[in-house]
Amino acid sequence: MTAVAHHDLVLVGGGHSHALVLRRLSMRPVPGLRLTLISPDSLTAYSGMLPGMLAGHYQRHETHIDLSRLSRAADARWLPQRVLELDPVQRRLLLDNGDQVEYDTLSLDVGATPDLDSVPGARAHAVPVKPVATFEQRWRHLLADPTAARRVAVVGAGAGGTELAAALAQRLGATTEIQLISASELLPGYPDRARSLIRKRLLTAGVRIVEQAPVQRVSEGQLHYNGQPQEVDLVFWCTGARAPAWLAASGLPCDERGFLRVDSTLTSLGSPHVHAAGDCASFPSPLPKAGVYAVRQAPVLADNLLAATRGGHKRPYRPQRHFLSLLSAGAGDAVASRPPWPALAGPWIWRWKDRIDRAFMKRFENLPAPMPAAPADSDAMHCAGCGAKVGAATLNHALADLQTRVRDDIEAGVAQGDDAAVIRWSGQHRLVQSVDYFPAFMDEPYLFGRVAALHSLSDIYAMNADPHSALATLCLPRHHPRLQGRDLRRLLAGAVEELNRASCTLVGGHTIEGPEMAAGFTINGALTAAAWSKEGARPGQVLIVTKPLGIGIQLAAWMRNVHRGPDLDATLATLLQSNGPARAALSTLPPSACTDITGFGLLGHLLELCQHSQVSARIDLNTLPILPGTLAHIRRGIHSTLRDSNDQVLGHCEIAPALLGRPELVAATDPQTSGGLLLAVTRERLEATLAALRRAGADATVIGETVVKNHKAAATITLHE
Structure with a gap:
């Protein structure tokens, strides 16, 4: 049975802060709170291990958090979509599939992406390192055919670009020419000793380091800097972080790079209902874009989101002055830097970093299961979707002695046992009719509405009929009426999307309250050609x-x-x-x-x-x-x-x-x-x-x-x- 909810908390983005918030809520559920996570990918990369994966030290599954499993453990709805618009006045999000999601409280952890528009040609000819899913696809293509890119350039020599260049050198070997290009110096903002240790390791690995060389233009097969074109086969772009454009377009206060301005409680300066953490948050005193801050912000964010839902007091986030930076240097080597102490390097630093990273990822293993394994007890919780259907033997037994009135104009009905009924209607016209109804397999109304409609339409297609009209039968959980209204709108919007695509008109229906979400449709179809059976x-x-x-x-x-x-x-x-x-x-x-x-x-x-x-x-x-x-x-x-x-x-x-x-x-x-x-x-x-x-x-x-x-x-x- 679905617990009654009265407040919608929506998390946008699967960054480190949100992953830790969901983990906390999976262990300590909050009564009356309904959680939703919107993130386009089921897996999100842990930035600390990504260079190690690229260098070949880790498998992909070891370096990614499974957001779908984490959401399930927290009893959160997971929407695998991208946000296109944010309306803070109506408290509404527009997604890339046309769905609209309303919220009571919103949290953003959508990260940052390299700025491809500041340099002509970069968007057309360079590969950004974020979003990671797109970058990984290009990386796999490179590994499949290393000969296609003998000359690789990495633009941006911050921590991310430096670790990427080291991973490239480790994975691709001496047959690939790699250059690391920086508009300023190597590792800007890092102590001189840390830069020296990294420089030595990059040069030993054969990486060419080009400093004080802003890139002026990128074209097909060429990178232009220092007034000269350089021949390249592939360009990775790791510089000029910017926020998603829809953040600034929302009208909420943002900084010059589009990141949301927040106060010390991680609350937007323009709306008390909107919060942000990680790279997409802009503080009065700017912070480096580093994952360590997102991890440290997570407990404060969790407390303040709960305070926002209950009307409680929020606590401030106080960033540390210095943080430990562990940089992968390829070949099982790493550099550690934390001012005011001197930087250190060596394989033991890598082993230290490996233990820290694996301990972080272990937090997302062995997640709690909301539903136990299928028991033999017939009274235990049952599957949803078509797994909730009455068995064939039970159905046949119930229908065996059923005395239904038989009309001459019914060509196929209960006795024929086909996928849909066929009725001669008004002369030569034949009506094909079918009904389906089942409980939701996911607490996600828009997705469920689409699937329920497609499932109901299927019988009509199996009979070779054209869908004509539909009646809905819907059951909504007993939530607060405000949340019920949101669910009903989204469930119907998803269903109508598929019905419209099938040229099938929703003409009415019936809605009730119940213990869980369920939906079904009676579909009327027109049979204008020979029926399939x-x-x-x-x-x-x-x-x-x-x-x-x-x-x-x-x-x-x-x-x-x-x-x-x-x-x-x-x-x-x-x-x-x-x-x-x-x-x-x-x-x-x-x-x-x-x-x-x-x-x-x-x-x-x-x-x-x-x-x-x-x-x-x-x-x-x-x-x-x-x-x-x-x-x-x-x-x-x-x-x-x-x-x-x-x-x-x-x-x-x-x-x-x-x-x-x-x-x-x-x-x-x-x-x-x-x-x-x-x-x-x-x-x-x-x-x-x-x-x-x-x-x-x-x-x-x-x-x-x-x-x-x-x-x-x-x-x-x-x-x-």
Whole structure:
């Protein structure tokens, strides 16, 4: 049951301060407070370990905080979006997907990005080191083909640029010419001894250091400084930090580089409801843009955000005069600097730095799970989405003796068991109607509204009908009416986005309060061509699925907070993929039979298709498309609570003994929310069908074939490899 909330605290950005605030709130939840984190990436880099990762000392997963897991542990909504606008008067944020999020209290930790507009050509021809996700993509391309960039320039010789140059020299070796260019001196603001120690190590590694050389222009293959063009293959830009443009555009007081002006309590000078920490905050006495300040600000920020939500007293943040700086110098070497003490260097400094960094990252391991592992107790918490569906055996038992009135104008109804009802309406017109409803798998209304609409539309597409209109049935948690209104607006906005894209008009609905968010839509469709159904498959045809499997398992892992951010990204992308384009792609290539894969899993829906078509099927387990990370979750015992019911379909399967322990079997019965289509097509149309589906963006995969059914036996599915 969802706890009642009355205050929306929204965090924008996944910087160090916010990561630590979320960690604290995961251990000490605050009654009545609803948390939301807006950050475009599921993983955020820890700056202290990033140079070590680039140099090859760490794997990527060791250096990134999983924001999706951290948000789940703190019972916070996670929105993987970017902010485009901030309206402090209406207390509203506009996101890059068109969604709008309202807040009562707002905190910003969005960092800083290199200024690419101060030098002509830099935006077009240089690679900024932030955002880190974009930089990492370019870095991976460089590692894949080092010969494509034999001459690399790093512009900006502060701490970040210096560590990057050292990492480049360590990773790429002597075959790459590396130059480090500074408009002033090496490591401005650092003591002379620290600069001397770093300089010696860079020169030993073969890095060319160019000081007092402001870059005038960047062009294709050239860097212009000291009045001369220098030939380069790749330019990394690490200088001139600026804030995101939407901060200054908000009208809140900002400094000359766009960073939000705050007082000693980390509160905006223009709004008591807005706070900031980390690099995006500008103090009366400017601070260096260093991660150590963000880490030290986190406890003060957490206390002051809670004070803002309760009307309490805020405490001041008092920055330290000096801080310890540990700079990676490549090759397992590092330099330590903390005035007034003399700088030190050597491998032991690197080992010291490594222990500090690993201890910081260890804070984000073993996060608490809001939901325990799936128990056998039938009264325990159950999965949401299509994992909350009533099992096939239970449903069939309830419908077996149901005496429904049969009208002549109903072509398909309960008795036919197809994906949607078909009704002859007003002459030759046929109405296709379907309804779906399920609890939210994530407490994120906009995303859930989109998925609920797409899932409801899927049955209409599986019947080859055109969506026409929709009625909504919605349940909202019992929060404060102000928060309920925000949820309702965002849920409907997400649903209408997908309904509009499908040319389907929302014409009404019904809303109630309940223990948790839930949504469903009755979809009316117009059937203007031949209907697709589960009948029509013939022996010798090919079976195709259009989306990967494993959604139910991934959502179960999410609910138990044992998922991985990148795997969740892939799952969300699959959930938000409409079956409309796949259906449109087959307008001239109609399948022999079709259904969509939802609550009963691949094998459950395939069995229905076989039974209706009077065929059997052979499936190759090795060909099943499965979402990344799903098989690992299965091996750890993660599965949907609908598994036991769905596994009854295995009684209709012929399975070789060697396959009985395979995790793919669990994926094959896993309930799919917003799953793909399952098609039977003739071999003559196979290549054309696959090409059409893939042009439409569907992940079309051949998984098996239909075969002759023993006329005396029930339809069976043979699983092999």
